[in-house]
Every structure is written in structure tokens, then in C-alpha cells.
Amino acid sequence: MNWYKGGSWMVLLVAMFGVAACGGDAADTANEAVAQTTDAVDAVADMADDAVDAVADAMQELPEGVTMAMVEEGEAIYGGAGICMTCHAPDGSGVPNLGADLTDDEWTHSDGGYEEIVVSIMEGVTADASTSGVPMPAKGGTSITDDQVRAVAAYVWTLSK
Ligand code: HEC
Structure with a gap:
């Protein structure tokens, strides 16, 4: 018998005695x-569930493929490179006999869905189709990129919500 094995038995015996002596407590x-x-684990699991729900809610508020960064970029394009504000007013409420109100939830040239707003901006509105008789040139007559159109459409989409 080597010393190590003997030591292990001693430790085991002492441990068993200890448990027996104060067992109940x-x-x-x-x-x-x-x-x-278990309570703590449940609480952490609840918090994680809540966080996942909150993220899902935040994401549901924007159409698929749209991010908050796009909305912010779109706001800058609306008043900048896209010159949308010249015909639709700085706050998007429209200019009589010119650009439509983009803040109400009434859409003349689409159903107001994000992808349809993209098409409206991409193609513009012909004089015949325009209720004011004034046409909207494609991309507002500017040379903004397709990505910029998608961004400004994201911003326009939020205006009516
Ligand atoms: C030269 C003036 C002009 C510019 C610049 C312009 N628009 Fe327009 N927009 C119009 C007119 C006119 C209409 C059609 C209004 C109507 O039918 O009463 C229109 C319609 C729209 C519609 C469709 C609205 C609906 O009710 O369906 C959207 C969306 C829109 N514009 C967004 C934009 C955005 C975004 C920009 C900037 C990239 C822009 N427009 C720049 C004049 C303009």
C-alpha cells in the first residue's frame, strides 16, 4: 500500500464523518x-427573453431590409442631395399644387409600402398621373444613387408612421 492511497482513504473517512455529524444542516x-x-438562473433567463423581445419589436417597426442608419442617411438626403424638400417642404407636409404631402398615410402613387415608395422615387411621377399636373422627375431630377433612393425612401416611410 503506498502512502497516497492511504491518504485518500483518510480524507474520505473524514468527509463521511463530517457529513454524518452535521447532516441535516x-x-x-x-x-x-x-x-x-435556480431562482437566479430563472431571473437571468427572463431578462434574456425580455431583451430578445425588445430587439424583435424594434426591428419589426422598420420594413425588411431597412435600418435606422438608412433612415438617418435618408433624412440628410431629403434636405440635401435629393432636394426633395424643395417640392415636398422641409417637414414633408407637401407644397400645394406641387409635391404631395408625405407625412399623412394617404398615398396616390402607391400603397405606401416601403418597396413601392422606392419605386415612386426611382421613377418619379408623370404629369398625367400627378394630381397637381406637375410631374416629379425620376429621383427628383437629381443623380442620387439607387442606395441613396432606398435610404431616402426609408426616411419617407417613417414620416407617415
Ligand atoms: C420638382 C419637384 C419634386 C421633387 C424635387 C421631388 N418630388 Fe416627389 N413628387 C412631386 C410631385 C409633383 C409628386 C406627385 C404629387 C401628386 O400626385 O399630387 C410627387 C410624388 C412623390 C411621391 C409619391 C407620393 C404619393 O402620394 O404616392 C413620393 C414618395 C415622393 N414624391 C418622394 C420624393 C422624394 C423622396 C424626393 C427626393 C428624392 C422627391 N419626391 C423629390 C414633386 C417632386
């Missing part, structure tokens, strides 16, 4: 610890 304490740990 130790078991209660252990059960309590397990219960508290």
Missing part, C-alpha cells in the same frame, strides 16, 4: 443554495 444549506441558484 448541511443538506438544508445545500438545498437552499440550489433553490437560490
Whole structure:
């Protein structure tokens, strides 16, 4: 028998004696610890669920493929390179006999869905189709890129919400 094995038996015996001596208390304490740990794990799981829900809600508010960064970029294009504000007013409420109100939820040239707004801006509105008789040139007559059109459409989409 080597010394190491003998030592292990001693440790085991002492441990068993210890449990036997204070058995009830130790078991209660252990059960309590397990219960508290379970509660804590449940609480963390609830918090994680809430966080996932919040992210899902935030994402549901924007159409598919649209990000907040696009909306912000679109706002700058609306008053900048896209010159949309010259015909639709700085706040998007429209100019009588010129550009339509983009803040109400009434759409003349589409159903107001994001992809349809993209098409309206991409193609513009012919004089015949325009209720004011004034045409909207494609991309407002500017040379903004297709990505910029998608961004400004994202901003326009939020105006009516
Ligand atoms: C030269 C003036 C002019 C410019 C610049 C212009 N628009 Fe327009 N827009 C119009 C007119 C006119 C209409 C049609 C209004 C109507 O039918 O009463 C229109 C219609 C629209 C519609 C369709 C609205 C609906 O009710 O269906 C959208 C969306 C729109 N414009 C967005 C934009 C955006 C975004 C820009 C900037 C990239 C822009 N427009 C630049 C004049 C303009």
C-alpha cells in the first residue's frame, strides 16, 4: 500500500464523518443554495427573453431590409442631395399644387409600402398621373444613387408612421 492511497482513504473517512455529524444542516444549506441558484438562473433567463423581445419589436417597426442608419442617411438626403424638400417642404407636409404631402398615410402613387415608395422615387411621377399636373422627375431630377433612393425612401416611410 503506498502512502497516497492511504491518504485518500483518510480524507474520505473524514468527509463521511463530517457529513454524518452535521447532516441535516448541511443538506438544508445545500438545498437552499440550489433553490437560490435556480431562482437566479430563472431571473437571468427572463431578462434574456425580455431583451430578445425588445430587439424583435424594434426591428419589426422598420420594413425588411431597412435600418435606422438608412433612415438617418435618408433624412440628410431629403434636405440635401435629393432636394426633395424643395417640392415636398422641409417637414414633408407637401407644397400645394406641387409635391404631395408625405407625412399623412394617404398615398396616390402607391400603397405606401416601403418597396413601392422606392419605386415612386426611382421613377418619379408623370404629369398625367400627378394630381397637381406637375410631374416629379425620376429621383427628383437629381443623380442620387439607387442606395441613396432606398435610404431616402426609408426616411419617407417613417414620416407617415
Ligand atoms: C420638382 C419637384 C419634386 C421633387 C424635387 C421631388 N418630388 Fe416627389 N413628387 C412631386 C410631385 C409633383 C409628386 C406627385 C404629387 C401628386 O400626385 O399630387 C410627387 C410624388 C412623390 C411621391 C409619391 C407620393 C404619393 O402620394 O404616392 C413620393 C414618395 C415622393 N414624391 C418622394 C420624393 C422624394 C423622396 C424626393 C427626393 C428624392 C422627391 N419626391 C423629390 C414633386 C417632386
